[in-house]
Amino acid sequence: MSFLQNPATIIPGADSPRQGRITLVGAGPGAADHLTLRAVRCLGQADVIYYDRLVDPEVLAFARPGAECIFVGKEVGAHSWPQSRIDATIVAAALQGKHVVRLKSGDPSIFGRAGEEIAAARAHGIAIDVIPGVTAASAAAASLCQPLTLRGVTDRVVLATATCCTGDMPSGVAEMARPGTSLVFYMAMNQLDALTAQLLLAGVSPAQQVTVAANISRPDERAITTTLARLSQDCRAAQLRNPAILLIELAKLAGEAMAQVGSDPAKVVCPA
Known part of the structure; x- marks a missing residue:
């Protein structure tokens, strides 16, 4: 299981072609070891990761070296990153040809606002997929x-x-x-x-x-x-x-x- 300490061992080679895309990744409720193997692999491929307030910082250790990790957390009554801004930001990054990971606590499809982000990606013809997390x-x-x-x-x-x-x-x-x-x-x-x-x-x-x-x-x-x-x-x-x-x-x-x-x-x- 050494790849869990070194995600680079399970990501494609540097010469692999890349197109802009968005992946919604469930980080689980807290502990980093709730991540699925698919989530670990995806974090190791991402160019930029937009992560939520409740994501354990240890999860970001699986990011590809050099990947941007950008906090987009929201709290009730304190929406410096309202959903519309998040939608626009991840779409803009994907349109630049980047592999964008939207890292969410829990499971993206359970009260995770996945629907808005999926709709935003599809409206711009951007490939999108979802990696479930432990709710x-x-x-x-x-x-x-x-x-x-x-x-x-x-x-x-x-x-x-x-x-x-x-x-x-x-x-x-x-x-x-x-x-x-x-x-x-x-x-x-x-x-x-x-x-x-x-x-x-x-x-x-x-x-x-x-x-x-x-x-x-x-x-x-x-x-x-x-x-x-x-x-x-x-x-x-x-x-x-x-x-x-x-x-x-x-x-x-x-x-x-x-x-x-x-x-x-x-x-x-x-x-x-």
């Missing part, structure tokens, strides 16, 4: 040893944002919060009170267990388990802030679980 929900489930699905308990996963582009809550919370669902909310820490109210209105019990995982796979990773009723209070007490996600396992009703696994009671996992 926060998967990384948190692995870190906590808390699977996102469980036979007889949860048979679907819903990944939702708690902060829409207008700042409003997402619609359809009641539809999401069905028994048998592992519900994961991204970008929820500034919406905890409103989200709690929506879930209670949807019929979720105040005693429903909620896990909050912050800074997943980073040295300062933290997680707490609380109830829906105490969610806001306990997050404030623990000083948990973004980046964080909420994981809510809405177990099947006992009758639904029995129907799924058959009549053998030993195979039925019922809600606590």
Whole structure:
């Protein structure tokens, strides 16, 4: 596995022809070793890398020597790099014949604004592809040893944002919060009170267990388990802030679980 320390050993030779192109690369939620091998290879080929605020600086060690690494991070309420500027910048670089990597935390296709960047590239006839990354929900489930699905308990996963582009809550919370669902909310820490109210209105019990995982796979990773009723209070007490996600396992009703696994009671996992 020596190529992980020396990306130059897996990139094309210097004489390989190059055309301008854009690659959206998922860096995962934090730790550099969540990168896929394809992502490492691509970083070793890039002429310029535009990277997000949450990308671990160690990830940039895989960049080709001489490649430009340009920070284009955004924070809520502090958009020195609004999406329109990012779109224009990566397109301009690709039109100069450069291989542009747009390096995003998590997975580009999950709340990563990939759609706008894909559309911008296609509008200018620029080749574009996407390298997936480990999304926060998967990384948190692995870190906590808390699977996102469980036979007889949860048979679907819903990944939702708690902060829409207008700042409003997402619609359809009641539809999401069905028994048998592992519900994961991204970008929820500034919406905890409103989200709690929506879930209670949807019929979720105040005693429903909620896990909050912050800074997943980073040295300062933290997680707490609380109830829906105490969610806001306990997050404030623990000083948990973004980046964080909420994981809510809405177990099947006992009758639904029995129907799924058959009549053998030993195979039925019922809600606590």
